[in-house]
Amino acid sequence: MDLKTQTGAASEPEAPTSTGAVKEVPAAAGDRDDGFTPERHVYRPHRVGLPPILPYARAVWRRRQFTFELSRTTLRSSHFNTVFGQLWLVINPLLLALVYFLLVEILRQRSGGAPFFAHLMAGLFVFYFFATAVNQGAKSVVGGGRLILNTAFPRTLLPLSSVVTAFMRFLPTLAIYAVMHAVAGLPVGFHLLWTIPIFTMIAVFASGVAMLFAAAQVYFRDLSSFLPYVTRIWLYASPILYYAEDVPERFKPILALNPLYPLLASWSDVLNQGQQPSAGLMLWGLAWALVAFVAGGLFFMSREREFAVRL
Amino acid sequence: MSGRTTDDASIRVENLSVTYRTSYERAPTLKSMLVRRGRGERTVREIEALQEVSFEVPHGAVLGLVGANGAGKSTLVRTVAGILPPTEGRVEVHGRVSTLLALGVGFNRNLTGRQNVVLGGLAAGLSRDELAEKYDEIAAFAELGEFMDLPMRTYSSGMYGRLAFSVAVHMDPDILLIDEALSVGDARFKRKSFEKMRELCAEARTIVLVTHALGSVRELCSKAIWLHKGRLAMCDEPAKVVEAYTRFLDVGESQEVLEDV
Numbered sequence: 037m038d039l040k041t042q043t044g045a046a047s048e049p050e051a052p053t054s055t056g057a058v059k060e061v062p063a064a065a066g067d068r069d070d071g072f073t074p075e076r077h078v079y080r081p082h083r084v085g086l087p088p089i090l091p092y093a094r095a096v097w098r099r100r101q102f103t104f105e106l107s108r109t110t111l112r113s114s115h116f117n118t119v120f121g122q123l124w125l126v127i128n129p130l131l132l133a134l135v136y137f138l139l140v141e142i143l144r145q146r147s148g149g150a151p152f153f154a155h156l157m158a159g160l161f162v163f164y165f166f167a168t169a170v171n172q173g174a175k176s177v178v179g180g181g182r183l184i185l186n187t188a189f190p191r192t193l194l195p196l197s198s199v200v201t202a203f204m205r206f207l208p209t210l211a212i213y214a215v216m217h218a219v220a221g222l223p224v225g226f227h228l229l230w231t232i233p234i235f236t237m238i239a240v241f242a243s244g245v246a247m248l249f250a251a252a253q254v255y256f257r258d259l260s261s262f263l264p265y266v267t268r269i270w271l272y273a274s275p276i277l278y279y280a281e282d283v284p285e286r287f288k289p290i291l292a293l294n295p296l297y298p299l300l301a302s303w304s305d306v307l308n309q310g311q312q313p314s315a316g317l318m319l320w321g322l323a324w325a326l327v328a329f330v331a332g333g334l335f336f337m338s339r340e341r342e343f344a345v346r347l
Numbered sequence: 348m349s350g351r352t353t354d355d356a357s358i359r360v361e362n363l364s365v366t367y368r369t370s371y372e373r374a375p376t377l378k379s380m381l382v383r384r385g386r387g388e389r390t391v392r393e394i395e396a397l398q399e400v401s402f403e404v405p406h407g408a409v410l411g412l413v414g415a416n417g418a419g420k421s422t423l424v425r426t427v428a429g430i431l432p433p434t435e436g437r438v439e440v441h442g443r444v445s446t447l448l449a450l451g452v453g454f455n456r457n458l459t460g461r462q463n464v465v466l467g468g469l470a471a472g473l474s475r476d477e478l479a480e481k482y483d484e485i486a487a488f489a490e491l492g493e494f495m496d497l498p499m500r501t502y503s504s505g506m507y508g509r510l511a512f513s514v515a516v517h518m519d520p521d522i523l524l525i526d527e528a529l530s531v532g533d534a535r536f537k538r539k540s541f542e543k544m545r546e547l548c549a550e551a552r553t554i555v556l557v558t559h560a561l562g563s564v565r566e567l568c569s570k571a572i573w574l575h576k577g578r579l580a581m582c583d584e585p586a587k588v589v590e591a592y593t594r595f596l597d598v599g600e601s602q603e604v605l606e607d608v
Binding site for chain 2: 076077078079080081095098099101102105106109113182183184185186187188189193341342344345
């Protein structure tokens with residue numbers, strides 16, 4: 037049994053798929069059940085194309101532990117040398133929210149008060165989850181150089197791990213928000229459960245965009261320099277520093293183009309207004325999430341066999 | 348269909364060619380691409396790293412791979428490992444492959460040896476339990492002591508190599524690919540790793556050894572291949588290949604070449 041799991045795991049029936057060749061299934065299916073028969077890989081030339089999706093997905097699933105371990109170590113090492121250490125995970129978003137709140141208060145010249153601050157915080161934190169995932173994800177493949185050169189494994193794990201890292205950074209901000217939510221006296225109830233599907237959709241969308249940019253980064257190394265600006269503009273175009281309802285009519289079409297708009301608007305409706313999200317917005321957000329995930333994933337997978345050569 | 352032949356060859360390479368397309372630029376950037384497009388030039392250059400290489404390695408054999416720098420040795424090993432796709436031809440591998448490519452284990456020098464071992468193992472597809480089981484063996488064999496919990500940037504290249512070797516041999520590989528890693532260990536560790544490799548061969552595991560230490564090729568290998576500019580120059584008994592290769596190097600079989608260069 038032990039042997040079997042190992043063969044399954046390290047044998048990469050999928051190695052060819054992740055690295056560049058068509059896999060030939062062993063002649064007899066019986067071969068695979070027999071733990072004594074070493075499995076056989078055939079590597080062949082490939083054109084740019086997709087590896088078989090199912091074995092690929094299985095390989096990703098089998099290595100899920102790698103994803104979590106990678107983000108855990110990244111997280112641990114990133115704040116290792118600073119005085120406040122892990123505390124930065126809390127201080128950072130708090131300062132960020134404060135800065136934006138002051139900025140917006142000055143620009144608007146009227147106070148939105150605590151409920152508005154709660155809205156801003158909720159939106160900002162979830163947006164920074166998205167932005168971190170995408171920014172880190174974009175660097176993940178290029179930064180994983182040695183691992184990619186030396187080990188055959190499904191490369192999608194690298195950007196996906198960035199999403200997990202971003203999620204772990206997001207978790208402590210939830211606690212900060214909870215305090216703000218209570219202070220602002222916003223309603224608490226079962227409607228808050230809606231945040232779970234909304235967040236899931238944002239995470240799926242983030243994964244798709246992260247995979248897209250991770251693959252693109254291999255070909256255009258300056259992408260990671262542009263990205264912070266892209267995400268900043270994206271932030272301004274999202275209903276975070278303002279309520280979606282307050283947007284002047286002539287800017288509405290721009291807002292509608294933003295894939296994050298339906299999800300962020302629902303997010304705020306649930307958390308801030310204490311309402312159920314509208315079905316229309318939810319479906320719209322779901323569509324964007326799925327499109328991004330499928331497109332990003334397919335683009336990444338069709339390119340990933342070239343990464344070892346390009347790095 | 349393949350019943351008979353699969354039994355005796357653990358690696359079969361047929362007419363393998365690998366062509367890289369690299370650009371002159373250090374890193375592909377948007378600006379350089381625009382400039383290039385503007386001038387209508389293409390900076391992409393094709394490098395034929397391997398051309399029509401064919402050979403077979405039987406189970407339990409140790410294949411020595413010699414050749415000058417840039418002869419395509421590492422490319423060949425990476426193709427066998429399934430990391431690089433072949434451009435033409437076919438590579439057939441029977442069994443689980445473990446790679447020890449030039450100082451391969453640590454991909455993040457800011458992480459400790461332990462974290463690197465765990466991440467590398469998980470990426471290779473081992474489960475957490477299997478890794479926990481093997482970790483002690485790996486650490487013991489590498490003899491790094493407390494260095495296992497220090498960031499790998501504090502390691503000497505010898506320690507790097509020892510950890511890499513230890514990880515590779517403890518992954519229970521059917522096929523072990525070793526790329527110029529032994530030259531960094533000290534004499535004692537080298538002897539120990541030779542013993543370990545012989546042990547693996549006795550269990551009918553296959554080893555591919557890329558090295559510039561022609562002495563080790565003679566001592567360890569049962570077969571040797573000499574690659575020259577991406578082509579198979581010779582595939583024969585280790586002694587013969589070493590002799591021909593040294594003659595080619597025009598230095599004669601001096602002690603200098605037999606030792607690690």
